[in-house]
Amino acid sequence: MTKKRRTIALLMDYMRGEYQSAVRIGVERAAEAHDVNLVFAVGEILAGDASSEAVQKSVYRLVGAEAVDGIVVASGTLSNYLGVEELQRFCRGFAPIPLCSVGLVLEGAPSIVVDNGLGIEMTAGHLIDDHARRRIAYLGGSPSNGEARVRAEAYRRALATRAMPYDERLVAFGEFTIDTGRSAMREILDRRVAFDAVVAANDNMALGAIEQLKASGRDVPKDVLVCGFDDVGVARYTKPSLTTVRQPIKRLGAIAVETVLRMLDGEDVPELNLQQIELTRRESCGCAFQPVVVRSLTAPPPPRGAPPSLGGQRDELERALEQAVGIPAAAFGGWTTELLSALEEELEGREGRFLEALERVLDMATLDGVFLDMFQSAITLLRERLRRLTADPAAAATNEALERLWHACRVLVGSASVRAEGRQRLQVEVASINLSWSGRWFSTCLSMPLVKRMLAVEMPRLQLTRAAISLYEDAQRTTLRTLFLMEDGREVEPPSASFPVRQLAPPGFLSASERTSVVVMPLMLGDTEHFGIMALDSGVHEVVYDALRLQLGSAVKTVALHREVVRQVELRERLEQERGREESVVAARIQTTLVPERPEQLEVEGLEIRAAMKPATEVGGDYYDVIPTPEGGWLGIGDVAGHGLAAGLVMLMIQSMVSALTSRDPGASPSELIAALNKAIYKNVRGRMKRDEHATLLLLRYERSGRVTFAGAHDDIIVCSARTRRCVCIPSTGIWTGVFPVIDAMTRDSEFFLEDGDVLVLYSDGVTEARNVHQEQFGLERLRATIEVAQSAPVEAIRDRILGEVEAWCPSPDDDITVVVARYRAPR
Structure with a gap:
């Protein structure tokens, strides 16, 4: 049976720092040598933006026995956010998993460290003893960081050993970054206190100090000497190159892996493993490049004439x-x-x-x-x-x-x-170009299937061959479901089942048959929005991981926002539809309630009248009315533009005002009634309702003698002559109601006379504009032909014939249909 390969996790804050990169390389080198899997758990907690709570809730807490056998903690980085005491409690939470600390001494855990105090004493002593400097400023790291405290105490000790006073005006603190080194140096310069040298707690702060000194007009090393700590890569080729303390960072990481493996094998390991450091003198202290050699080589010269040999040296x-x-x-x-x-x-x-x-x-x-x-x-x-x-x-x-x-x-x-x-440099440029393209494509993704397609294309372009992108399945973030899975540079179908979050990746991903190194990072946006976890193979440039994490986090957020927008739009549409349906019900009730109650029993002397109104699905504002008077009666017909409740309300206004005006003066002029009604409608709709509904409206005053006086604007009046059995169309020449505030000058009375047996037909445009499947209108000519065929039948049959023909032409009309049919009987 094949022995299961061990897996070790490295916990560190982010990928891109020089220190972090060196630790990672050292750990990777040892993992390869010992054939163990690696999981780089990168919390991506940025300096100045983190808190103890953020660290406790980050991806670090998901690392456990479900995924790894041992843990290496880059404690020198995490203590920036937690402080030493909190970091110790944090690390104890991983028990009983074997754990080793790199960079900081943790109680109860084997710690691989360098003598931080000795390093600062070496730099301060070099400036004092070799360069005779007496006013040395100190730029320290965060007081919550254990390494920073040790180095700050060593600075004071170096001064005290040489009987030099400690001046707190020469001390400022930062966060181990170039920016905070620059600001700490500016703080000391603003105090206007004399100094001739600077010792910084790390190289980044020293580089920031040099920039600020140059900006203030001071030359390094001519005016001020500067020393750093760590010997990061950039320290060698800045101008001036930086004098610094070199610590074997990669070796620290390698020893940490070996220590964890020994613990897994049950061996005893020392609580403290102290590694050697050395001072590397370069241009910033005026010495140029010159490493300190602990011992000088002394060898006797070879015998005269003998070839040179290294001999016993x-x-x-x-x-x-x-x-x-x-x-x-x-x-x-x-x-x-x-x-x-x-x-x-x-x-x-x-x-x-x-x-x-x-x-x-x-x-x-x-x-x-x-x-x-x-x-x-x-x-x-x-x-x-x-x-x-x-x-x-x-x-x-x-x-x-x-x-x-x-x-x-x-x-x-x-x-x-x-x-x-x-x-x-080429690797960085290529990675940057590829990331710019991936960022562009991910920013356009509005659905998870599209995100998956983009991942399948962009991952190989970024030189990634293995990837597992998993999203939280529940609000408590206890389970994950894999969105995208790639093996050997090809997308594969992810498992359908969800898995516990503490496994970090789908089953089998962290325990492949070949040795693997995987970078595990939280998929998130900002400090509060957590979407899941991404696991990628290590080996590409560090800049890819953080940039890709941000791009994916942004893409997932965009998809969520788009999904919410769609949901809200659908909800709003449903609400609008529901409201429309409710309004249609109300409008239909208004419309059908206000028409004559029993159209089959309409009574106007001399007229046999039958009428019908059929509201459409989206109820419009059709109107008709029959009002008897002692001398005859009034007929009205109209159509409010638009649909729904607003159209019904306008129709209600028209019906009420026509009824009131004709009751007050049964013999009034139709044009005067139309003009008066228009003023009221315009004021109510435009002024009070803030809407633009208007209406066609035709009022006809019928007299028993057969005389019909009319005014307004609506569809043609149809009169089918009993004598000729042909239909005549009488146009209305007025103007729509509610369009203009005053229409008196544009409204005139017209008249025609009915003969015994003539049929009068009024209708709405729902009749003539009804369309069949070929989008052909029913039309005025077809309406006239229908009336002529049935003109000798009872008025009820004529009405039903018209409605039947229209319904056969258009089974689902989208506008109201109104028909009023009247036959005139002359007095005997």
């Missing part, structure tokens, strides 16, 4: 090379041993052997992210050693050959360094 020289370059001697298969063996072969006459070995070591160092210019100090060291071994004048030819070799070595190191820097 190999072990001591290997230690010196390791210290000069800052890479463990055992790295790359024992690089110091390989170089010295090749050098001995070169001295024995195998020309080119040393350059071959050096090139191989440089290639390996490039893959490991080593700053290659450090090998220049190794060449300097070997050159000095060989010069002492070839001091005999008889070795002039050998010295000349060696000088050519050292020159070739420097050229080789320089060109390899340029290529490595160029390759790294």
